[in-house]
Amino acid sequence: QSVLTQPPSASGTPGQRVTMSxxxxxxxxxxxxxxWYQQLPGTAPxxxxxxxxxxxxxxxxxxxxxxxxxxxxxxxxxxRSEDEAxxxxxxxxxxxxxxxxxxxxKLTVL
Amino acid sequence: xxxxxxxxxxxxxxxxxxxxxxxxxGGSISSYYWSWIRQPPGKGLEYIGYIYYSxxxxxxxxxxxxxxxxxxTSKSQFSLKLSSVTAADxxxxxxxxxxxxxxGAVGSIDxxxxxALVTVSS
Numbered sequence: 041q042s043v044l045t046q047p048p049s050a051s052g053t054p055g056q057r058v059t060m061s062x063x064x065x066x067x068x069x070x071x072x073x074x075x076w077y078q079q080l081p082g083t084a085p086x087x088x089x090x091x092x093x094x095x096x097x098x099x100x101x102x103x104x105x106x107x108x109x110x111x112x113x114x115x116x117x118x119x120r121s122e123d124e125a126x127x128x129x130x131x132x133x134x135x136x137x138x139x140x141x142x143x144x145x146k147l148t149v150l
Numbered sequence: 151x152x153x154x155x156x157x158x159x160x161x162x163x164x165x166x167x168x169x170x171x172x173x174x175x176g177g178s179i180s181s182y183y184w185s186w187i188r189q190p191p192g193k194g195l196e197y198i199g200y201i202y203y204s205x206x207x208x209x210x211x212x213x214x215x216x217x218x219x220x221x222x223t224s225k226s227q228f229s230l231k232l233s234s235v236t237a238a239d240x241x242x243x244x245x246x247x248x249x250x251x252x253x254g255a256v257g258s259i260d261x262x263x264x265x266a267l268v269t270v271s272s
């Protein structure tokens with residue numbers, strides 16, 4: 041069981057806006073930056089959001105991140121079929137002194 | 151563009167030591183937390199640990215007793231050794247680059263290798 045809690049699944053139709061959550065505690069999300077990763081089937085994860093809400097170069101602005109207290113969220117607007125993937129949140133945990141990942145949310149584009 | 155490439159045996163016998171290397175190209179191996187992350191088939195991501203170019207390390211508490219990460223800056227390589235493996239250690243092993251949030255803490259993982267599947271079986 042992951043220290044960070046993510047819903048196992050989410051879905052939406054093309055063009056829709058979907059959000060997915062990531063819940064932690066004061067020793068991790070509450071005190072550190074959150075990052076989000078997209079993992080397409082059969083590939084390595086890719087950094088999507090860092091420092092809670094910053095997009096690396098090349099990531100479309102359809103992807104946005106936010107953080108409030110001990111929770112974080114990833115939003116995808118203008119959903120596309122190619123967004124179908126697993127999405128993981130991650131952060132540093134001050135108690136464990138290690139990076140921790142959420143269990144991942146599998147996004148299905150209907 | 152920074153690139154990372156894992157290399158090592160794809161099959162390891164139970165109770166033996168898993169060894170993987172990661173070669174970094176397209177950038178300096180200095181000033182980042184060079185990390186290992188694994189993913190059992192069909193499951194989520196697990197952070198194993200990191201090494202700084204100076205040699206300082208941090209390991210996941212759950213694996214600390216069995217893990218060693220080392221670095222060879224002259225070859226732009228870092229390595230993972232995991233001892234006393236069991237079938238539960240079967241996974242895709244990724245090497246990756248971690249950014250520095252504050253001293254000692256990884257901010258984000260911005261570059262990943264393609265991953266190496268390691269199967270533990272006799």
